[in-house]
Every structure is written in structure tokens, then in C-alpha cells.
Amino acid sequence: MSKKIYLSLSLLVIAVMLLAACAPAAPATTEAPPPEETEVMTEEPTEVMTEEPTEVATEAPTEPPTEEPMIELVVWADEQRSPIIDQMGNEFAGEFGVHLTVQQMGFGDIRDQLAVAGPAGEGPDILIGAHDWLGQLVANGLVAPIDLGDKTDQFLEAAVNAFIYEGQLYGMPYATENIAFFCNTDIVQEPPATWDEVMALAETLEAESGGEVTAWTIQERDPYHSFPIFTSYGGYVFGLTESGYDPSDVGLDSEGSLAAATFLQEMAAAGHLEPGVDHDIMNALFTGGQVACIGTGPWDLDSIRESGVNYGIFPFPAGSVGPGRPFLGVQGFMISAFSEDQLLAQTVLNEIFATEEFMQAMYDADPRPSAFLPVREATADPDIAAFAEAGHDGLSMPAIPEMSSVWEAWTNALSLVITQQQSAEEAFATAAEQIRTLIEE
Amino acid sequence: MTEAITGTRGRATPLVPLSNFLTRYVLRLLGLALVDAFAVWLVSLLIRDAVWPLAAAVIAVTLLVNAVNLSDRLYPLRWMSPAFAIIILTVLYPIVFTVYTAFTNYSDGHLLTKVQSIRRIGQDRFLPEGGVTYRWAGFRSSDGEIALWLVGEGGQAYLARPGQPLEEVTADAAGVGPLDADGFPESLEGYTRLGLRDLLPILDSQLAPLEFGEPPQTIKIKSIREAAQLQQRYVYDETQDVILDQMTGALYTADDRQGFFVSETGATLNPGYQVTIGWSNFQRLLTSPALRGPFIQVFVWTIVFALFSVLTTFALGLFMALVFNDPHFPARKLVRTLLILPYAIPGVIGILIWRGMLNQHLGVITTNMVNLFGWAPGWFTDPFWSKVGVLLVNLWLGYPYMMLVCTGALQAISSDVYEAAEVDGASTWQRFWNITLPLLLVSVGPLLIASFTFNFNNFTVIYAYNEGLPPIPGTPTPAGYTDILISYTFRLAFESGRGAQYAYAAAITIVIFLIVASITLFQYRFLGRWEEVSESV
Numbered sequence: 011m012s013k014k015i016y017l018s019l020s021l022l023v024i025a026v027m028l029l030a031a032c033a034p035a036a037p038a039t040t041e042a043p044p045p046e047e048t049e050v051m052t053e054e055p056t057e058v059m060t061e062e063p064t065e066v067a068t069e070a071p072t073e074p075p076t077e078e079p080m081i082e083l084v085v086w087a088d089e090q091r092s093p094i095i096d097q098m099g100n101e102f103a104g105e106f107g108v109h110l111t112v113q114q115m116g117f118g119d120i121r122d123q124l125a126v127a128g129p130a131g132e133g134p135d136i137l138i139g140a141h142d143w144l145g146q147l148v149a150n151g152l153v154a155p156i157d158l159g160d161k162t163d164q165f166l167e168a169a170v171n172a173f174i175y176e177g178q179l180y181g182m183p184y185a186t187e188n189i190a191f192f193c194n195t196d197i198v199q200e201p202p203a204t205w206d207e208v209m210a211l212a213e214t215l216e217a218e219s220g221g222e223v224t225a226w227t228i229q230e231r232d233p234y235h236s237f238p239i240f241t242s243y244g245g246y247v248f249g250l251t252e253s254g255y256d257p258s259d260v261g262l263d264s265e266g267s268l269a270a271a272t273f274l275q276e277m278a279a280a281g282h283l284e285p286g287v288d289h290d291i292m293n294a295l296f297t298g299g300q301v302a303c304i305g306t307g308p309w310d311l312d313s314i315r316e317s318g319v320n321y322g323i324f325p326f327p328a329g330s331v332g333p334g335r336p337f338l339g340v341q342g343f344m345i346s347a348f349s350e351d352q353l354l355a356q357t358v359l360n361e362i363f364a365t366e367e368f369m370q371a372m373y374d375a376d377p378r379p380s381a382f383l384p385v386r387e388a389t390a391d392p393d394i395a396a397f398a399e400a401g402h403d404g405l406s407m408p409a410i411p412e413m414s415s416v417w418e419a420w421t422n423a424l425s426l427v428i429t430q431q432q433s434a435e436e437a438f439a440t441a442a443e444q445i446r447t448l449i450e451e
Numbered sequence: 452m453t454e455a456i457t458g459t460r461g462r463a464t465p466l467v468p469l470s471n472f473l474t475r476y477v478l479r480l481l482g483l484a485l486v487d488a489f490a491v492w493l494v495s496l497l498i499r500d501a502v503w504p505l506a507a508a509v510i511a512v513t514l515l516v517n518a519v520n521l522s523d524r525l526y527p528l529r530w531m532s533p534a535f536a537i538i539i540l541t542v543l544y545p546i547v548f549t550v551y552t553a554f555t556n557y558s559d560g561h562l563l564t565k566v567q568s569i570r571r572i573g574q575d576r577f578l579p580e581g582g583v584t585y586r587w588a589g590f591r592s593s594d595g596e597i598a599l600w601l602v603g604e605g606g607q608a609y610l611a612r613p614g615q616p617l618e619e620v621t622a623d624a625a626g627v628g629p630l631d632a633d634g635f636p637e638s639l640e641g642y643t644r645l646g647l648r649d650l651l652p653i654l655d656s657q658l659a660p661l662e663f664g665e666p667p668q669t670i671k672i673k674s675i676r677e678a679a680q681l682q683q684r685y686v687y688d689e690t691q692d693v694i695l696d697q698m699t700g701a702l703y704t705a706d707d708r709q710g711f712f713v714s715e716t717g718a719t720l721n722p723g724y725q726v727t728i729g730w731s732n733f734q735r736l737l738t739s740p741a742l743r744g745p746f747i748q749v750f751v752w753t754i755v756f757a758l759f760s761v762l763t764t765f766a767l768g769l770f771m772a773l774v775f776n777d778p779h780f781p782a783r784k785l786v787r788t789l790l791i792l793p794y795a796i797p798g799v800i801g802i803l804i805w806r807g808m809l810n811q812h813l814g815v816i817t818t819n820m821v822n823l824f825g826w827a828p829g830w831f832t833d834p835f836w837s838k839v840g841v842l843l844v845n846l847w848l849g850y851p852y853m854m855l856v857c858t859g860a861l862q863a864i865s866s867d868v869y870e871a872a873e874v875d876g877a878s879t880w881q882r883f884w885n886i887t888l889p890l891l892l893v894s895v896g897p898l899l900i901a902s903f904t905f906n907f908n909n910f911t912v913i914y915a916y917n918e919g920l921p922p923i924p925g926t927p928t929p930a931g932y933t934d935i936l937i938s939y940t941f942r943l944a945f946e947s948g949r950g951a952q953y954a955y956a957a958a959i960t961i962v963i964f965l966i967v968a969s970i971t972l973f974q975y976r977f978l979g980r981w982e983e984v985s986e987s988v
Contacts, residue, residue: 081652106648106651107648107651107652108651125562129562129563145949148722149559149560149721149722149723149950150560150562150563150722151563151567151568151571151572151721151722152722154574155575157674159674159676176721230832231920284812285811285829286811286812286829286831287812288810290813291810291812291813294813295812347571347574350656351654351655352655352659353654353655353672353674353675354651354654356674357651357654357674357675360675411559411949411950414945414946414947414949414950414951415946415947417946418929418942418946419928419929421922422920422922422929422931423922425832425920425921426922426924429829429832429921431924432924432925436925437924440924440926443927444926447740448928448946449947449949451735451739451928451943
């Protein structure tokens with residue numbers, strides 16, 4: 011149901027109530043009703059009447075007035091990006107006679123609201139989103155294919171590929187996002203190159219400090235942050251084929267995944283890995299100098315910088331098959347399938363958003379590795395460049411809808427191993443079975 | 452009410468002051484007209500979006516409001532009409548809609564109606580093998596016709612008009628102006644060149660539907676720079692209810708049982724559409740592997756959780772109420788106010804604070820316990836202690852309510868009974884056990900049942916505290932030790948298969964409602980006995 015309908019419903023209820031207020035209060039008396047009563051009766055209905063048309067006017071963007079000099083496109087963006095699109099985007103778009111009406115909402119809300127507002131004709135023309143939404147958005151028919159034309163080469167290939175779903179491109183990427191290995195350079199000069207070195211480092215550090223300082227910690231219930239360990243031992247979530255991730259090939263009980271889980275089990279059994287660590291604790295331990303290395307993303311960069319810890323950002327340590335590869339998340343612009351101005355929206359993407367000035371402004375507003383090569387290559391911030399480096403071989407987060415069956419089972423297995431309630435093999439065999447069952451469900 | 456009825460009769464007196472006439476008729480009709488106009492607009496909006504059930508509900512409410520305000524016989528209902536309107540729209544409608552949804556396949560992949568789905572699938576275009584792509588510039592003739600100047604990959608130029616064959620043109624032909632940097636003529640005789648500002652407003656509304664050149668190889672606008680021999684990929688045939696894939700030749704037949712267009716090989720087209728599927732959702736729930744798993748364990752914990760939540764909150768609330776009922780308690784108003792505070796804090800925030808205090812590494816409770824006793828329970832990792840933890844948090848959230856309720860109920864018990872008991876030499880304990888508690892339960896009993904029902908489905912506390920965790924090892928589908936029925940099944944509907952499955956969730960809701968309803972009925976029987984007890988006091 012759209013916002014308009016909710017608004018209308020509430021107005022209807024108000025109107026019914028006003029009507030009730032209009033009924034004579036004391037019918038037995040022949041005197042005129044008290045003056046307050048008439049005030050209510052004369053004022054309130056006119057308020058409803060004057061309010062209503064303005065609401066309708068502002069909420070009906072579907073038919074752009076062709077006589078007006080400005081054509082309107084509605085853009086849905088989150089709070090960090092909407093000011094940039096509003097200022098910078100409109101500055102450029104104004105030259106073309108286009109006005110971008112930016113509606114700000116929470117990043118996750120964009121995905122949820124689109125399913126409701128899009129089909130009702132209240133949705134945006136352009137929206138910001140993450141590539142791993144595609145499975146759901148495409149299955150629901152909410153986004154339209156896009157065409158980057160000759161601009162394709164200016165984008166990071168991995169980022170463009172992440173927005174390809176079932177052979178079609180659905181988004182123009184603007185930034186990539188992945189975690190990297192943060193190390194406190196006061197504790198370790200050189201980051202550990204392998205997970206075995208991490209374990210050895212934990213032993214020395216704990217022995218030296220009497221258990222106060224350890225080498226590395228991880229959130230007990232966050233598979234996203236544990237993924238590089240799995241990939242470094244050859245583990246995977248869904249098998250990758252030429253046509254994308256294959257939901258019938260669940261890899262959490264593959265040899266590589268079990269090897270990675272066994273490493274975690276050994277770390278926990280040796281007392282190097284404490285259970286019950288969440289995101290806040292992990293950061294507190296790192297900024298407090300109690301742990302040498304953690305894996306986290308650009309979203310924690312500000313708090314780590316503020317804490318004054320001397321840190322370096324590195325690629326993940328290696329397991330038996332190579333360095334850990336984190337999940338790669340890609341953010342980009344998509345076009346609503348219910349937009350009546352899809353060609354125009356496409357033009358705005360290609361001619362206005364896919365320019366160095368605009369992409370640079372997007373980067374400045376929220377520094378994370380740009381997906382636009384001219385900006386990505388010119389990144390001056392060494393930390394952001396280090397993130398880009400750590401994510402160079404990142405694996406795009408599976409966008410297939412079956413991914414929703416994965417998180418809970420994976421989280422539980424991880425938690426059971428770290429709390430030493432189940433062996434790595436048992437826990438991950440169960441998790442893989444659970445995922446297969448849920449996908450069949 | 453009697454006053455109101457005499458009022459209607461009194462209306463017949465001929466001497467009605469003008470102001471009264473205004474309020475009685477003019478304003479009422481004006482208000483009614485406003486409501487009706489509004490309803491008509493809303494219903495037309497709903498019908499356009501094919502939201503039939505809500506449209507029907509709004510029509511019903513509007514008719515009711517009209518009847519009540521126009522008929523003198525229904526006059527007493529007039530004051531009730533807002534309540535009726537709200538009940539229909541916010542209580543009855545959601546119930547009816549939930550039941551209806553349980554019999555559909557409404558879920559991710561099946562959000563759209565069939566018409567919307569066909570329209571969306573029909574949007575896809577493709578470039579056939581050997582199809583040509585051109586760069587283009589737009590021109591408008593004096594009579595308003597649009598023409599494109601096309602430049603092919605080899606550099607040859609054409610003038611294309613809708614429905615007419617392509618006309619090969621050269622830059623040195625008569626009437627063609629000098630070429631700009633992109634290779635397009637700046638002017639053309641009989642035409643005006645369209646700049647970007649002219650093109651953009653008409654791009655989607657006027658240019659996109661145009662087909663240039665002769666069929667079947669017509670040229671369509673692909674983007675602001677390119678035009679190509681694009682063709683519609685999926686064509687819907689209404690007579691046979693099939694979709695033809697023009698690129699591969701595959702035929703997709705509508706399968707109205709599963710809400711998909713399906714090819715012979717079993718491939719489906721995105722997006723699917725909404726259909727009613729009968730009892731399938733219920734069938735699926737009953738045959739779900741989740742029921743073979745820890746279902747009994749989860750069910751028992753649900754009852755234990757609900758029961759203990761009621762008992763602990765009631766016991767503490769009653770104790771507090773008794774203590775503060777004593778007028779000699781120092782600063783009792785202040786303390787009582789402070790004790791009610793948890794009730795005023797939004798539940799989720801309260802739980803978050805508790806999560807922080809119980810946190811295994813940084814929490815103030817845990818670190819103090821470790822300092823004092825050298826040990827602290829795993830409030831979130833240990834199966835037993837996480838259950839204790841969630842009950843404690845729920846106790847903190849719930850006792851102020853019980854305290855308020857009991858305070859009121861205690862004051863309603865007549866002091867005569869106590870005086871009589873005192874004369875008979877009853878001890879304090881006997882007085883509480885034989886007088887206070889039975890009499891209290893008569894008035895508070897239904898509230899306890901309501902509290903049980905509420906806690907039976909208290910998703911918020913379970914999810915905000917620990918998301919139902921810690922995990923139970925070796926279950927067929929993920930389940931946690933603190934999972935109650937609603938959080939366990941929530942996961943089946945929203946964290947499994949192919950995304951959110953609203954219809955399945957609706958079916959689960961109905962089944963859980965039936966369980967709760969039967970438990971509640973049973974409890975009311977039980978409560979009936981209490982009433983007999985109280986009568987004999």
C-alpha cells in the first residue's frame with residue numbers, strides 16, 4: 011500500500027470524526043450551540059479541504075508537465091548521498107532542464123519501500139541500492155535493465171559484473187565495499203601473513219602480556235566478517251559457475267570450509283578466541299590495544315582514527331590455498347521498472363552521474379573505494395586505497411534470493427564452534443544441511 | 452441516550468433557530484459530502500491499483516457513515532460511527548486480509564498482479580543477431596514530425612522517419628548544413644535540429660514509442676546517443692495465455708496454480724504473479740521439516756516462557772503493590788513513581804540497555820559478578836542462563852503494569868472483610884491467602900490471561916534480547932534455545948527459501964492464533980472456577 015493511501019485513510023478517519031463532531035451536541039435545547047462548537051465546525055473542515063489538494067499536487071510526480079521548463083525525476087537515496095545528488099546532481103541536471111527530486115530514506119528502507127511504492131506508481135525513477143538486492147528486486151520485477159553504453163569501460167569490471175543478474179545489467183556502480191585486516195602497528199610491526207602465524211602470534215602475545223593482549227578476534231555471530239578465513243582455505247558458500255552462483259551447490263561443508271572452521275575451533279580450544287564478542291566489543295578491544303588485529307570495513311575507519319591507535323590496513327592472511335578474499339559489496343544506481351521516464355533516467359545516469367566531478371563528490375561525501383576508475387585510481391587516501399587493494403580479489407556477495415537461507419544457519423554454526431559446543435565438522439555439516447532444507451522449503 | 456432520543460423528537464418543533472438549523476442540516480450535509488467526495492476519490496485510486504479488498508472496506512465504511520448520518524432512526528449510532536469506522540479499517544480489515552493472504556502465494560517473486568507482471572515482462576528488448584546500432588540526432592519538421600539523422604558504424608548516414616524506409620543521405624547533399632563535432636548536420640532544410648533540452652522532455656513520452664524505418668527491421672531509440680534495430684523480447688498472446696520469447700523462440704505458458712509463466716523445459720519468467728493457491732500454505736507448514744525438528748522443545752519453552760513471565764511479573768507486581776499500599780511506607784509516592792519507570796521506557800530501548808549491562812565482556816552486571824564471585828553466567832551463550840536472562844528482562848519490563856493493576860484492585864477490596872477476619876483472629880498470612888488473593892484474582896484474572904496470550908507471542912522481547920539464540924545444535928532448520936513459536940516460525944517465513952514469504956507467514960499466524968485461542972479458552976474455563984471460589988468467600 012502506498013503512502014498516499016495511508017495518508018488518505020487517515021484523512022478519511024479524521025473527516026469521519028469531524029462529521030461526528032458536527033452532530034448537534036445537545037439536541038434537547040433550542041439554544042444555539044456554544045461558540046467553540048461552531049469554531050470547530052467551520053474551521054476544521056476547511057483545513058482538511060485546503061490541505062488535501064496540496065498533498066495531491068506534491069505527491070503526483072508520475073506525469074511530468076511537458077510545458078514546464080523543468081522535467082522532474084524522483085531519486086531515492088540514503089542520508090549520506092542525498093545531499094550530493096540534490097546539490098551536485100541538480101547543478102548538472104539543471105543545464106539539461108531536468109530537476110531531480112531527491113527523497114531521503116534509510117538505505118534498507120529503499121529496498122522495502124520499492125516493493126510497495128513501485129507497483130502503486132508512487133516509486134522513484136532512480137534509486138540507490140546494493141548489488142545483492144538484485145535477486146529480490148529482479149524476481150519481483152521492480153528494476154529495469156540499464157545500458158552503460160560507452161561508459162562501461164570507465165567502471166571497475168568486478169563492480170559492473172556484480173550488477174549483472176541472469177545475464178542483464180541492472181545497475182550503475184558507484185562504490186565498492188569490503189572488509190580488510192586492521193593491525194595495531196604498535197603491537198605488531200609486520201602483519202601476520204598466514205592464519206598459522208596469527209595463532210603463533212597469539213601464543214607469544216598472550217605469554218608476554220599475561221593474557222591481557224592477544225593477536226586477533228572475530229565477532230561470534232557474524233559470518234560476513236569470517237568469510238575471508240573460509241576463502242583462504244578454499245571454502246565457499248555457493249559454487250560459482252559461469253552463469254553466477256549456483257544455489258544447488260552449498261559449500262559450507264566443503265573440505266575448504268571445514269578446514270577454515272577447524273582453524274577457528276583450534277583457536278577457540280587454545281583460548282585465543284573468546285566467545286561473545288560483538289561488533290562494539292571487537293572495536294573496543296582493538297582501540298584499547300588488547301587485540302592486535304581485527305577484520306573490519308571502512309565504516310569503522312573514523313572511530314579507529316579518532317581513538318589514536320597506530321594502525322595499518324592489510325589484505326587478509328593466507329590459509330592453505332591463498333590470501334583471504336572478503337565479500338565484495340557494490341553500491342550503485344538502479345532504474346525502477348515502474349518509471350515512466352526510463353530513457354531519461356538512463357540519460358541522467360550516463361551523462362550526469364557517470365562523470366568525474368559527480369563521482370568525486372560522491373567519494374568525498376562518504377569515502378569508500380569508488381567504482382568509477384578515474385576516481386578510484388586517483389584516490390589520495392592511503393586507507394581507502396588499502397581497502398581497494400584488500401578487496402581486489404573480493405568475491406561479490408551472492409545476490410541470489412537463496413542467500414536469505416544462509417545467514418542464520420551459518421551464524422549458528424560459527425557460534426557453536428567458537429563457543430566450543432560442537433566440533434567444526436558437526437556444526438558446519440548441520441549448517442549446510444539446514445541451508446539445503448531451507449532452500450527446498 | 453434517552454436524552455438523545457427525545458432530542459430527535461424535539462427537532463419537530465417549528466421554531467428552530469437559524470444557527471441550529473445550520474448545524475443540524477447544512478453543516479452535516481456539507482461534512483457528509485466531504486467524506487463522500489473523499490471516499491470516491493480514494494476508492495477510484497484503490498480500484499486503479501486493483502486493491503479490491505481495501506476498496507470494498509472503504510465503500511462499506513462510507514455507506515455506514517452515510518446511513519448513520521442520514522437516518523434519524525440510527526441517530527444514537529452517530530457518536531459511535533468514528534469508532535465503527537476505525538474498527539472496520541484497522542481491526543476487521545487486517546484480519547480479513549490476513550486470512551485472504553494465507554490462501555495466496557503472495558511472496559517475493561509474486562508481488563505483482565498478472566497484468567502488472569505481463570506488462571513488466573513485455574518491457575524487455577533485445578538486439579537480434581545482425582541488428583544494427585546507430586548514433587542519432589533528432590530533427591523536427593515544420594508540421595511536427597520527428598526525424599532522426601542516423602550514423603551507422605561504417606559512417607554512412609541515413610534520414611529516418613516513422614513508418615517510412617530509411618533514406619541514405621550524404622553530408623554534401625543540398626539543404627544539409629555543416630556537420631558538428633559529432634558528425635551530425637547543424638541544420639537540415641525543412642527541419643529544425645532538436646537540442647538536448649528539446650529532446651529530454653519528449654524522450655520517453657514521444658520518442659520512445661516511435662518506430663523508424665520499415666517493419667520488420669524498425670529502429671527504436673535505445674538511449675540518448677544510440678538507436679538500434681531493437682525488438683520486443685517477450686510478446687504476450689492473450690488468446691492462448693502464453694508468452695513467446697522472440698529471441699530464443701521458447702514458449703512460456705501461464706501456470707495459474709504457481710503464478711509463473713513456465714516454458715516446456717521448466718524455466719520461469721521473472722517476475723511471477725499473485726494467485727490463490729488454496730490450502731497449500733497450511734499443507735506446507737504441516738509437512739515442514741521444522742515440525743519434525745525441535746518443534747516440541749520450542750513449544751514447551753513457549754508455554755514456560757509465557758507462564759513464567761506472567762507468574763514472575765504478577766508476583767513482583769503484587770508484592771510491590773502490597774508494600775506500597777501501606778500508608779506508613781516512607782516517600783512511597785516517589786518510590787512508586789520510580790518503580791513505574793520501566794513501564795514508561797519503550798520496550799526495545801529497555802532491552803538494549805539490559806543487553807549492554809549483561810554483555811559478556813563489558814557489561815556492568817557481568818564484570819561485577821566476575822569481580823565478586825569469579826564467575827558470571829553466559830547470559831547470551833548458555834542455553835539455561837539465556838532463558839533466565841530473557842525472563843529477567845521481561846520481568847523488569849512487565850512488573851510495573853502488574854503493580855498498577857494490583858494497586859487499583861487492592862483498593863477495591865472492601866475493608867469490612869478484613870475487619871471481620873481480624874475479629875475472627877486470622878493471621879496476616881491467612882488474610883492474604885484467603886481474602887486478598889482470591890478477591891484480587893477475580894478482577895485481575897482476565898488480565899493475567901491477556902498477559903499470558905501477549906507473552907505467548909512476545910516476539911519483540913525474544914528477538915531484541917538474543918534473536919532466539921543460542922543455537923540448538925543439529926536441528927533440521929535453524930532454531931535457538933530461547934526461540935518461542937512465533938520467532939521460530941518467523942524464520943521459516945522470512946529467512947528461508949527464496950526471500951520473504953508473506954502468504955506463508957499469514958498461514959503461520961492463523962495456526963498460531965488457533966493455538967493461542969484454544970489455550971485461552973481453556974484458561975477461561977479454569978478462571979470460571981476461581982469465580983466460584985470468590986463467591987463462597
